[in-house]
Amino acid sequence: MLQIKNLHAGIEGKEILRGINLEINPGEVHAIMGPNGSGKSTLSSVIAGNETYKVTEGDVILDGKSILDLSPDQRAHKGIFLSFQYPVEIPGVTTTNFIKTAINAKRKALGLDDFPAKEMLKMIREKADLLEMDRKFLSRSLNEGFSGGEKKRNEIFQMAMLEPKLSILDETDSGLDIDALKIVANGVNKLKSKDNATIVITHYQRLLDYIVPDFVHVLYNGKIIKSGGKELAFELEEKGYDWLK
Amino acid sequence: MSKYTEDDLKKELEDKEYEYGFYTDIESDTLPKGLNEGIIRAISKKKKEPEWMTEWRLESFRIWQKMEEPDWANVTYEKPDFQAISYYSAPKPKKELESLDEVDPELLKTFEKLGISIDEQKKLTGVAMDIVVDSVSVKTTFQETLKKHGIIFCPISEAIQNHPDLVKKYIGSIVPKTDNFYAALNSAVFTDGSFCYIPKGVKCPMELSTYFRINEGGTGQFERTLLIADEGAYVSYLEGCTAPQRDENQLHAAVVEIIVHDNAEIKYSTVQNWYPGNKEGKGGVYNFVTKRAIAHKNAKISWTQVETGSAVTWKYPSCVLKGDNSVGEFYSIAVTNNFQQADTGTKMIHIGKNSRSTIISKGVSAGKSQNSYRGLVRVNSSADNARNFSQCDSLLMGDQCGAHTFPYIEAKNNSAQIEHEATTSKIGEDQLFYCNQRGIDTEKAIALIVNGFSKEVLNKLPMEFAVEAQKLLEISLEGSVG
Numbered sequence: 001m002l003q004i005k006n007l008h009a010g011i012e013g014k015e016i017l018r019g020i021n022l023e024i025n026p027g028e029v030h031a032i033m034g035p036n037g038s039g040k041s042t043l044s045s046v047i048a049g050n051e052t053y054k055v056t057e058g059d060v061i062l063d064g065k066s067i068l069d070l071s072p073d074q075r076a077h078k079g080i081f082l083s084f085q086y087p088v089e090i091p092g093v094t095t096t097n098f099i100k101t102a103i104n105a106k107r108k109a110l111g112l113d114d115f116p117a118k119e120m121l122k123m124i125r126e127k128a129d130l131l132e133m134d135r136k137f138l139s140r141s142l143n144e145g146f147s148g149g150e151k152k153r154n155e156i157f158q159m160a161m162l163e164p165k166l167s168i169l170d171e172t173d174s175g176l177d178i179d180a181l182k183i184v185a186n187g188v189n190k191l192k193s194k195d196n197a198t199i200v201i202t203h204y205q206r207l208l209d210y211i212v213p214d215f216v217h218v219l220y221n222g223k224i225i226k227s228g229g230k231e232l233a234f235e236l237e238e239k240g241y242d243w244l245k
Numbered sequence: 246m247s248k249y250t251e252d253d254l255k256k257e258l259e260d261k262e263y264e265y266g267f268y269t270d271i272e273s274d275t276l277p278k279g280l281n282e283g284i285i286r287a288i289s290k291k292k293k294e295p296e297w298m299t300e301w302r303l304e305s306f307r308i309w310q311k312m313e314e315p316d317w318a319n320v321t322y323e324k325p326d327f328q329a330i331s332y333y334s335a336p337k338p339k340k341e342l343e344s345l346d347e348v349d350p351e352l353l354k355t356f357e358k359l360g361i362s363i364d365e366q367k368k369l370t371g372v373a374m375d376i377v378v379d380s381v382s383v384k385t386t387f388q389e390t391l392k393k394h395g396i397i398f399c400p401i402s403e404a405i406q407n408h409p410d411l412v413k414k415y416i417g418s419i420v421p422k423t424d425n426f427y428a429a430l431n432s433a434v435f436t437d438g439s440f441c442y443i444p445k446g447v448k449c450p451m452e453l454s455t456y457f458r459i460n461e462g463g464t465g466q467f468e469r470t471l472l473i474a475d476e477g478a479y480v481s482y483l484e485g486c487t488a489p490q491r492d493e494n495q496l497h498a499a500v501v502e503i504i505v506h507d508n509a510e511i512k513y514s515t516v517q518n519w520y521p522g523n524k525e526g527k528g529g530v531y532n533f534v535t536k537r538a539i540a541h542k543n544a545k546i547s548w549t550q551v552e553t554g555s556a557v558t559w560k561y562p563s564c565v566l567k568g569d570n571s572v573g574e575f576y577s578i579a580v581t582n583n584f585q586q587a588d589t590g591t592k593m594i595h596i597g598k599n600s601r602s603t604i605i606s607k608g609v610s611a612g613k614s615q616n617s618y619r620g621l622v623r624v625n626s627s628a629d630n631a632r633n634f635s636q637c638d639s640l641l642m643g644d645q646c647g648a649h650t651f652p653y654i655e656a657k658n659n660s661a662q663i664e665h666e667a668t669t670s671k672i673g674e675d676q677l678f679y680c681n682q683r684g685i686d687t688e689k690a691i692a693l694i695v696n697g698f699s700k701e702v703l704n705k706l707p708m709e710f711a712v713e714a715q716k717l718l719e720i721s722l723e724g725s726v727g
Contacts, residue, residue, distance in 0.1 A: 048682050049681070049682075050678055051678075052674070052678075071681065071686075072678060072681035072682050073680075073681045073682075073683075073684050073685060073686045073687075075682075076681070076682055076683055076684035077684050081682075082682050084679065084682075087679070088673070088675050088676045088679045090676060090679075090680075090693070090694060090697055091697055091698060092696070092697025092698055092699070092700040092701070093693055093694070093696070093697035097693075098683070098693070099683075101685055101689065101693060102680075102683035102684050102685055103684075105683075105684045105685045105686065105689060106684040109684065141697065158683065162683070162684070
């Protein structure tokens with residue numbers, strides 16, 4: 001599904017990713033772990049198409065085609081979803097209105113008519129229930145005054161609504177208490193299918209108790225220095241990152 | 246590369262010419278340019294006005310001659326040459342019109358281009374139209390229903406002839422001839438506008454709506470509007486404007502006077518989209534307006550405005566809260582782009598006890614525009630327990646525009662409670678990226694963010710206008726981002 005080939009990228013002339021190679025197939029969950037400043041968030045931003053970062057070498061291929069020339073919204077239309085580490089606030093725009101706009105933008109790009117309001121409403125209710133979200137959040141301004149945990153839950157709610165092919169969860173566990181973490185992880189697991197894939201970016205092994213990865217990669221200094229199965233996460237938790245350097 | 250970058254957006258914005266910049270070719274009957282007592286007498290004569298009105302105009306003209314054009318507003322522009330303006334221009338009436346079929350097809354086409362075809366408007370339930378093209382009303386509808394309720398809604402020139410007592414009683418009572426330079430000028434030369442009187446205890450069963458348009462190149466337009474809600478009456482009045490594209494600056498100096506008697510309520514909503522000038526700041530309408538309302542005991546006046554047009558705007562819809570327990574509200578969205586300049590806000594003058602006022606002002610600045618909020622809250626010594634809440638929010642796009650806030654507070658009564666909140670924010674790259682990541686393109690994202698920002702004000706508009714206003718916000722800001 002997604003192939004990352006020798007990816008080099010940076011910001012303002014400073015190289016952050018120094019040759020990433022990664023292959024992700026449908027149905028897989030990949031965890032990317034690494035210490036602060038190793039390039040985890042840069043990787044997710046580059047895949048999503050954030051133009052703050054410049055790709056200097058290599059390629060990102062989705063379903064056999066390079067996506068580097070696509071704008072972030074075009075990439076989203078192709079099924080890439082990024083759950084942000086720090087979701088932004090948009091005052092005056094309700095979560096419902098925002099997600100409706102997003103879904104219809106995607107449908108328009110795919111040549112489909114607007115999602116019928118009645119069905120949308122039904123889907124919104126289902127997905128909100130799945131994430132045990134209080135429905136009143138849906139009529140509040142997007143992320144405005146939300147706690148850290150509420151924002152993250154809202155990210156996963158949007159993911160559930162948009163039904164992406166590839167989801168990237170960037171530090172989704174930060175700011176979540178253990179109960180919220182379980183709910184979010186449970187939601188992610190329920191959304192998993194043989195056709196979609198997930199990249200979980202995290203500092204800690206904790207989240208991986210609930211979202212069990214098929215593969216774990218260690219990112220350090222802009223490169224993947226070790227890959228393995230889920231047991232690698234436990235090893236990292238025990239030994240830290242220093243033994244890999 | 247198919248990326249839609251900021252540069253593309255900026256480019257598109259610059260290339261974007263005024264959508265409604267067209268010109269309707271209607272035969273006009275225009276007075277020679279210039280202003281003197283002879284011209285004023287001619288206007289008055291053309292309008293078949295009684296002698297007192299002619300005298301009133303002449304007196305205003307004499308006052309105006311002694312006044313100087315004000316320059317305290319935070320705007321710069323070339324002062325109009327008042328002798329280069331033609332003060333009267335009317336489409337030549339062929340005959341009295343019985344139905345829309347008789348309206349000039351050119352004119353109907355114009356309205357269709359604006360998306361406000363009369364056919365559609367007629368179908369809209371409960372909207373009566375008094376269409377003003379240049380200076381003369383062409384067609385008035387829904388008169389029968391209004392007549393049934395004893396409501397008078399007509400061009401002011403008709404009111405001067407048919408209801409002289411009412412006009413004489415109220416005209417200039419809220420905005421006197423001496424009020425300011427442009428009000429004095431308007432008093433001397435106004436040619437049309439609307440008059441509305443709601444009798445005691447009557448709730449007007451429909452939204453009243455007027456479309457003002459400037460049509461004849463080089464013709465200034467001086468509207469005079471007078472609204473009166475007698476005791477316990479209610480009316481919601483809508484006004485919307487748009488103008489054809491012009492190279493030379495067009496002056497518009499309207500006066501709106503509103504009288505809200507005891508226990509009455511008036512809601513006055515405006516959507517203004519006059520030609521703002523081109524991307525170099527050439528052309529565009531000068532909009533120097535005086536709008537003021539007086540609220541008597543337990544009365545309520547509510548101003549809602551969406552300002553997206555004009556090269557230079559100078560406008561402060563105000564409330565004189567004279568009666569005890571009177572309420573004044575001002576909800577405003579002002580959008581400026583390219584080289585537009587807006588200095589707008591309100592005045593809340595608290596005189597009555599327990600009078601309350603609310604000010605919600607939203608300014609959106611893009612391009613190289615300058616957007617100022619200027620507001621006065623004055624609590625007189627008589628106004629025990631007066632309350633005001635003001636909120637002024639500015640949203641900036643790019644780093645070449647300006648947002649300014651000039652709040653003035655004068656409290657002469659210790660029991661007054663005055664609150665003022667102000668915020669300034671910028672549409673952030675992170676907000677745009679977030680929307681983009683969800684599949685929403687930058688243009689749509691800006692519209693979404695601006696609509697969210699303006700929501701509190703948009704919500705105050707009657708439904709018919711809310712949709713149009715949202716469209717206007719999008720058109721005005723298409724392609725602007727920083």
